[in-house]
């Protein structure tokens with residue numbers, strides 16, 4: 001067990017170097033590598049460099065690797081040909097090498113299954129002739145940028161997620177994560193601004209959660225009861241950091257319970273600052289992770305500016321690293337989260353987790 005940072009007990013995170021287990025998922029510590037897009041897989045096929053990248057992060061201590069977002073089969077899952085895909089024999093072979101490399105270092109790994117919906121830009125380079133699709137074919141400003149998904153499209157999409165889920169299980173992954181965050185396809189259903197449907201997939205919060213819940217249920221049915229499903233969601237969107245879909249804990253419950261009932265095992269609450277209270281007018285100052293755990297009773301992954309001095313796509317942070325480590329430890333001790341995902345700090349230093357474990361904070365290569 002670590003001695004922590006010598007001389008400053010506030011920055012010891014020893015409690016986070018304990019094993020985590022949920023269903024079929026076993027992780028040797030509480031640190032996950034956050035999913036981070038790289039655009040380094042020519043033709044969408046993970047290659048030897050990709051396997052080495054994830055191996056190095058596993059060797060550096062991240063107990064759970066959540067891969068970069070990887071496209072499910074379309075229609076029009078995303079704009080970039082070098083984002084890895086999660087379907088087809090060639091990609092499957094590439095992913096198997098990634099899984100083996102990570103497992104050889106003692107870490108667990110899940111793919112993040114991704115469809116960008118209409119957040120695909122005006123001139124996508126992958127599948128350029130396909131029209132973008134989303135709940136209503138409009139972006140967050142109401143502008144028409146694609147077409148609304150028909151019922152047949154929804155069925156095809158369910159089949160795409162199922163195809164990828166089966167591939168994840170057959171390739172030896174330890175579970176999978178559904179990317180339901182940041183304003184991409186599944187989140188476009190959640191968000192009233194991008195979901196104007198008047199069928200059973202639009203309207204109330206619960207109805208807006210219906211298609212994401214159908215994806216979870218279809219995946220659950222395909223992979224069986226023991227293969228962990230992580231669901232990542234956020235209030236913020238890549239196109240609007242101030243966006244909120246739930247203004248109260250009650251509204252959050254409306255969104256999350258259908259997903260729980262459909263079979264989610266773990267929620268990954270994507271925030272940019274893990275220490276911020278989610279509902280400021282509420283007596284309880286829980287963050288989004290804490291609220292999600294309280295509402296669902298399920299394990300939760302927190303994330304947001306751990307080990308860095310600036311917010312993701314935002315400004316500088318005033319508190320010192322040791323102050324924030326202390327808050328992280330206190331949140332963990334209060335049971336507000338089970339795992340913490342670390343993004344940019346691991347990009348700068350793949351050995352970040354091991355250095356924190358060993359109290360070698362001065363050796364950490366900082367993220368700039």
Ligand SMILES: Cc1cc2nc3c(=O)[nH]c(=O)nc-3n(C[C@H](O)[C@H](O)[C@H](O)COP(=O)(O)O)c2cc1C
Pocket residue numbers: 034035036037038068069112179181182232270271272303304305306308311312341342343344345
């Ligand atoms: C280069 C980069 C790529 C990212 N790509 C993804 C992605 O593919 N999927 C996703 O859910 N989040 C993505 N994110 C967001 C991160 O997962 C994470 O939530 C964010 O960086 C905040 O964590 P941090 O403060 O520890 O960096 C990305 C972030 C960065 C910096």
